[in-house]
Amino acid sequence: MVESLTTEYKKSFGKEAIISLVAFANTNGGVVIIGVDDTGQPCGVDIGPETIQRYINEIKIATYPQLIPKVLVEEHEGKQVILFEVGEFPVKPVSYKNRYYRRIHNSNHIMTLEEIVDLQQQSLSISYDAYPSRAALTDLDTTLLTRFMERVNNRGRVSLFEDLNKNMMKLKLIRDGKLTIAANLLFGDPDFTIRIGRFKSEATIIDDVVVTSPLFAAVDETMTSIKKHINLSYSFDGSRERKERWQYPIEALRELVLNAVVHRDYKSPSDIIIKIFDDRIIISNPGKLYGKLQIEDLKRDDYVSSLRNRLLAEMFYLTGDIERYGTGYLRIREYLSGYPEVLISMEEMGEFFKVELHLTTPQLTPQLTPQLTPQLTPQLTMLEYTILNKLASFPAYSNRDLSKELAVGADTVREYISRLKLKGLLIREGGRRYGTWKVTTAGLQLIQKHLIR
Numbered sequence: 001m002v003e004s005l006t007t008e009y010k011k012s013f014g015k016e017a018i019i020s021l022v023a024f025a026n027t028n029g030g031v032v033i034i035g036v037d038d039t040g041q042p043c044g045v046d047i048g049p050e051t052i053q054r055y056i057n058e059i060k061i062a063t064y065p066q067l068i069p070k071v072l073v074e075e076h077e078g079k080q081v082i083l084f085e086v087g088e089f090p091v092k093p094v095s096y097k098n099r100y101y102r103r104i105h106n107s108n109h110i111m112t113l114e115e116i117v118d119l120q121q122q123s124l125s126i127s128y129d130a131y132p133s134r135a136a137l138t139d140l141d142t143t144l145l146t147r148f149m150e151r152v153n154n155r156g157r158v159s160l161f162e163d164l165n166k167n168m169m170k171l172k173l174i175r176d177g178k179l180t181i182a183a184n185l186l187f188g189d190p191d192f193t194i195r196i197g198r199f200k201s202e203a204t205i206i207d208d209v210v211v212t213s214p215l216f217a218a219v220d221e222t223m224t225s226i227k228k229h230i231n232l233s234y235s236f237d238g239s240r241e242r243k244e245r246w247q248y249p250i251e252a253l254r255e256l257v258l259n260a261v262v263h264r265d266y267k268s269p270s271d272i273i274i275k276i277f278d279d280r281i282i283i284s285n286p287g288k289l290y291g292k293l294q295i296e297d298l299k300r301d302d303y304v305s306s307l308r309n310r311l312l313a314e315m316f317y318l319t320g321d322i323e324r325y326g327t328g329y330l331r332i333r334e335y336l337s338g339y340p341e342v343l344i345s346m347e348e349m350g351e352f353f354k355v356e357l358h359l360t361t362p363q364l365t366p367q368l369t370p371q372l373t374p375q376l377t378p379q380l381t382m383l384e385y386t387i388l389n390k391l392a393s394f395p396a397y398s399n400r401d402l403s404k405e406l407a408v409g410a411d412t413v414r415e416y417i418s419r420l421k422l423k424g425l426l427i428r429e430g431g432r433r434y435g436t437w438k439v440t441t442a443g444l445q446l447i448q449k450h451l452i453r
Contacts, residue, residue, distance in 0.1 A: 002040060003106040006030035011037055012045065013055050015096075017084070018062050019108055022096045025067055025089040026111070026119060027103040028292070032069075035081035044079030052082070059084075064095050092123040114267065114351075118308075122291055127310035128266060129182035130175065137165070137179060140187040144216050148187070151319045158318055171318070172311060182311035185266065186215045194222050194261075194272045198229045201277075208419065209381060212412075215261055215312070219321070222257050222274070223250075229276045248281065248342055248357055252335035256355055258321055259328050260285035262312045268351065284354040295346050298329045380425075380446060383408070387416055388425060388439055389447050395436040 003009055006028060008020040013034050024030030035045035052071055060066045069084040093100045093116055100111040102119075111119070121128060149167060153160055160167045168174040173183035184190065194211040209225045211218050231247040260272050265287025275282040289295065291306030305328075307313050316322045323331065336342055343358045380388070386406060391397060399417070403410045420426040425443035428435050439447070 003038070005103055005105060008032045008106075009036040009038060009040060010034050011043055013058075013082070015062075018059055019096050019101055020103075021059060021067055021069060021084060021086050022063055022094050023101040023103040023108040025086045025094040026092050026101065027088065029087040030085070030103065032084045033081055034084070035079060036076070042076040042079040042081055045082060047073060047080055047082065055082070055084075062096055064098075065089070065091055067094060090123070093119045114265075117267075118290070122306070127307065129180060129185065129309040129311045130172065131181050132175065132178040133181045133184040133188075135179050135184040135188045137168070137174075139189065140179075140183065141214055141217075144187045144214055148216055148315075148319065155318060155320045157320075171315065173315075180311060181266065182309065182315065185312065186315060188214060190214055190218075192266065192271065194218060194274065196222065196225045196274045196276070198276045210419075216315075219254070219257055219261055223254055226253060226257075226274065226276065226281070230281075247359070249335040249339050252332045252339075252357070253281070255328055255332050255335070256283050256357075258316060259355075262316060262322070263287065263290065263308055263353075265308065265351070270352070280356055280358045282354060282356045284349075284352045286352060288348045288351060288353050295348065298346060301330050303329070381416075383412075384416055384420060385447070387413070388420060388443055391426065391437040392439040392444065392447060395438065397437065 006024065007030060008017075008024075010017045010020070010032060011034075017032050017034060020030070020032045024032075035043060037043050052073070056068065056071065060068060067086055067089070069086045072083040072085070074081055074083060093102075093111065100116050100119075101108045102111050102115065103109075120126075145164065149160055149164070152158060158170075160170065165174070168179075168183065173180055173186075179188075185192075190212075192212075196209040196211065197205050198207040199205050207229065211221045211225065213221055227246075227250070233245050233247075234242045235245065257274075260283055264272060264285040268286035270286040272286070273282075273284045275284075287308065289298075289306070290308040293303070293306045297303040313322060317324075322328070332344065336344060341360050343360055345356045345358065347354050383406070387402060390402060390405070394401070399410055399413045402408075402413045406413070417426065420443070421428075425440055425446065427438050427440060429438050430436060
């Protein structure tokens with residue numbers, strides 16, 4: 001007999017036995033067996049007339065909500081042992097003297113504040129994105145909202161009204177008169193980014209794009225950026241129509257981007273990171289798998305999804321971007337079935353969930369003609385172009401001047417100026433206080449190219 005996710009051995013009853021019961025209650029339930037050593041060998045325990053009741057009282061006093069385990073006394077190899085059994089507690093988390101534990105494999109681990117909050121939300125079926133936001137309805141992008149409502153109506157999964165406010169309340173994007181976090185993430189200022197990098201090696205980056213749009217637009221913008229850096233090939237099978245084939249199945253990539261956006265932990269300040277190499281694409285998003293979901297579950301066709309952000313999932317379901325909850329990885333495997341050269345792997349690293357699509361063979365099929373080659377010219381976002389153009393005309397502008405004129409935060413201006421400098425398009429002449437900006441020749445050429453376009 002060995003200790004496991006649901007079994008713990010203790011030679012005697014004490015603090016550690018109660019902690020194990022708490023960890024079991026916060027996970028999948030389990031049994032603590034008193035009178036057995038760590039190797040699983042019975043050593044026995046003395047049981048007096050009040051022993052069991054005294055142990056139960058100690059467990060009740062030390063735990064909140066109070067745990068009252070089932071108790072059995074058994075005999076193993078001629079020695080008496082006590083079994084304390086608890087199921088998964090319905091209202092979690094359970095604490096031992098105001099400290100919270102969970103069971104991982106065969107040991108107990110103290111929970112972080114984030115894990116405590118997540119477990120409480122799961123237990124009460126509360127979704128983080130349903131909490132009220134500080135944003136107001138006037139802060140939202142009305143164009144995106146209109147597009148969203150049209151798509152929902154066209155999909156037919158729910159019927160909406162002409163009144164925007166009523167629609168928002170019906171969809172629970174407004175609750176108790178306040179916008180939810182989901183509404184702000186979808187149509188307002190989400191205060192998060194998706195970073196997409198094209199790499200030649202781990203240390204050499206060719207292009208870097210930052211998507212800061214509301215979620216409803218961010219998914220499409222992210223897919224557009226990804227498509228710029230993967231190959232599109234054509235083949236002919238004798239018919240008049242040519243067939244196109246992307247280097248990776250686009251549907252699978254979109255599903256992975258949607259998964260990252262819908263299931264990421266929005267309490268984390270970290271970004272979604274997408275790295276594109278010659279032979280692989282890696283998507284990392286903040287937040288490990290939610291609830292009881294494990295990586296092995298995602299490899300099965302009957303896995304049950306756990307939703308960290310219920311409202312976000314519901315909104316993308318209503319637009320048809322999500323076909324059915326808990327089928328994302330099933331569809332990804334179906335899309336990949338036509339790409340035997342592409343393998344998928346998943347892992348949890350720290351507080352991130354990472355998915356990788358990896359090419360096992362070079363794409364050298366003779367009849368296929370690549371449409372795109374790696375872009376060595378820096379690709380700029382609209383905000384980068386705007387900043388570059390402004391500084392070409394007004395080299396004495398400060399970060400505060402740019403922030404005020406472009407109506408963006410000072411931190412955003414600093415970040416984008418730093419990117420332009422790293423790309424060799426902008427340099428600072430003189431000190432911070434009295435210096436001026438100089439747009440390099442390469443930067444001026446990009447501005448001219450953009451204006452001609």
